[in-house]
Amino acid sequence: MTDPTYEFSRAITRQPAASAVDGLRAHDIGAPDLSQLQADHDAYVSALRATGAEVTVLPSLNEYPDAMFVEDTALCLPQGAVVMRPGAPSRLGEVAEMEPALTGHFKDIRRIDGPGFIEGGDILVTGREILVGRSARTDAAGVAELAGIVSDWGHRLREVDTPGDILHFKTDCSLLDAETILTTKRLAASGCFEGYRLIYTAQGEEAAANTIRFNDVVLMPGGFPRTAEQLDQAGYKVVEINNSECAKLDGGMSCLSLRFSSV
Template identity: 70%
Template sequence: MSFSIQFTHAITRRPAASITRGLRAVDTGNPDLALMQAHHDSYIATLRETGATVIELPPLDAYPDSVFVEDTALCLPQGAVVMRPGAPSRLGEAAEMAPHLHALYGEVVGITGAESFIEGGDILVTEREILVGRSARTNAAGIAELARLVAPWGHELREVHTPPGVLHFKTDCSLLDVDTILSTTRLSASGCFDGYRVIDVAEGEEAAANTIRFNDLVLMPAGFPRTRDAIAAAGYTVREIGNSECAKLDGGMSCLSLRFTPRK
């Protein structure tokens, strides 16, 4: 079973009413909570359609960005690593996630260094390595600490760089299968995916780069027809999910879940 694209479990969290205070690089207006929840429901239903167990956690009003659970942890077959988010307002989200991971995993460790910051949105797990993008939310100390934690589990980590002005590494890329990465041209041109097959998103559809391969489906944000057609033409089964409200907070498909197959 491929641990990078096949999963038995996912954890999500319902968006809170405080989502209107969520972080954003550019203010394009506040998200509509009801519409965001409708999109979230479709997202969860699609994950469950593959046969996965989806754990839906309640909203956390104290943490406006807590719907974006991916940033709180890295989930691998051998164990989970609790992150230390680089945005000060999000530090408490990781602690809120930790008990749920302990209930599912036999081994849970954490990023604890006072100078270490790292978010799950900067981490792309493939079958051969873990790529971690240095960004405004993930620093060298956080990457080094993560490398030390996952080494005993047999995982090699490679540091790469997130393009300037891009929030997270996975804002611009995602894994389509064990050998194939969907990417923006601004990221793939850096050579960070040498050795992989790369499918570039269509020009002007850079926001489509953040998808997730979840079992037999590729979930992608709705509204990017040329990239959708390119993914489908490559042989993947595509499911479009509304993402207009999450996009106002720089969120995408991967941000909304932790995806894993735990070993107790």
Template identity: 65%
Template sequence: MTSPATHFNHAISRRPAASVTGGLRAEDRGAPDLARMQAAHDAYIATLRATGAKVVVLEALEDYPDALFVEDTALCLPEGAIMMRPGADSRMGEVAQMRPTLAGLFDDLRDISGPGHIEGGDILFTGREVLVGRSARTDAEGVAELRIILEEWGHSLRELQTPEGVLHFKTDCSLLDPETVLSTKLLDNGYCFDGYRVLHLPEGEEAAANAIRFNDVVLLPDGFPKTADMLTREGYDIRPIDNTDCALLDGGMSCLSLRFNV
């Protein structure tokens, strides 16, 4: 049985721009290598397409170094799409750039109008509810505005707190199937994932937390053998993807696409 939280027939991604070397980062660990990032992005797109999904790849936006992280611009659900309001000033313009594409795919398109802020990286749709973690990029006002829209569409929202020092809620977790969450022990503090089966990241491999279930495969950052072995033992069909350069910009597997059904 498929779920709208894990099985998709469409995705949207965006090519990294040359300006990505100046993208936002919590800690400066060096600039990403553009050629290597583009090669990894090609592998990511190919993996999505291999599942049978239609993947739209948008052109790079030189004026917006972080624009390849399209997930932060919108939340796509079976009922429609909601345009986000990023918490980083330099990323605000990315939403307007994404809007025409989604307007051509969704009949019901809503907007977070503010004054609050919210980014897609803080939102985990599990099929039964929408988990939203407040963070440095997502505040109470943004969550409250999202809640109003979701309630109209029949979805319940559960507000949580992203741990200090963690950029986005989904930096530290991902949905493996409608009943199972992959999470760091830091995030799984006893109440975040009540009612779900939780698989904890092996010690030292917490950076592998941001994976995505896309149809029948799990895209996982490459270079985390203990996590890969654990998920394989659990029966998941994993596809390792080089995330070396995106990680320098605090990005991961979910950041690189909007995933939905139309």
């Protein structure tokens, strides 16, 4: 029996566009180098495929600079997919571009109609519940609408607060297995992960918190050796991917893919 929280047969990604240099960012630390961004994306797709998963790579969308961050457009669950409503107005059009790619994989596709908004980067699906962090991109109305949808599928949703200086809830956490979460101490201090097994990012390596457990590997951004060592010592197989250019756009490992199994 597979574990739907981290065992997947499929993923959807999207090629980065030349317009990515104009992507949204909380702090401007420079435009991404497009050749390095593409090379890193290629390595990411290869790492997913190496686990045996089928990976769909959608074409770039130059009119949407942030479109490579596909996770924000949808939530994929075993029972169906929920199309999100991004909190950044410039990203609303990405949803319509993603929906056709989902229709071939999910019989039941629901939509966040608004007026609230919600992005996938604020949603962490664990073995017992769906955690959704309120943020600048996800408001109470969006969370409430999602709660109504997933309750139809038997899921319990719990709303938590994301610290104001963190863009997305999953900027500072990720799921390692159904009961284990990698997190920064600043996020865990809120008590939102009570009852879970926690592994903390090393001091000064908070940017390592956004990883993905994908089948037998944990994909994490490169350059955080102490956190990587902790995960290795905890028994996880770590694959490091350079993330220097995505990080300039507030992106990480989870942002770059939608992950699910065939239904």
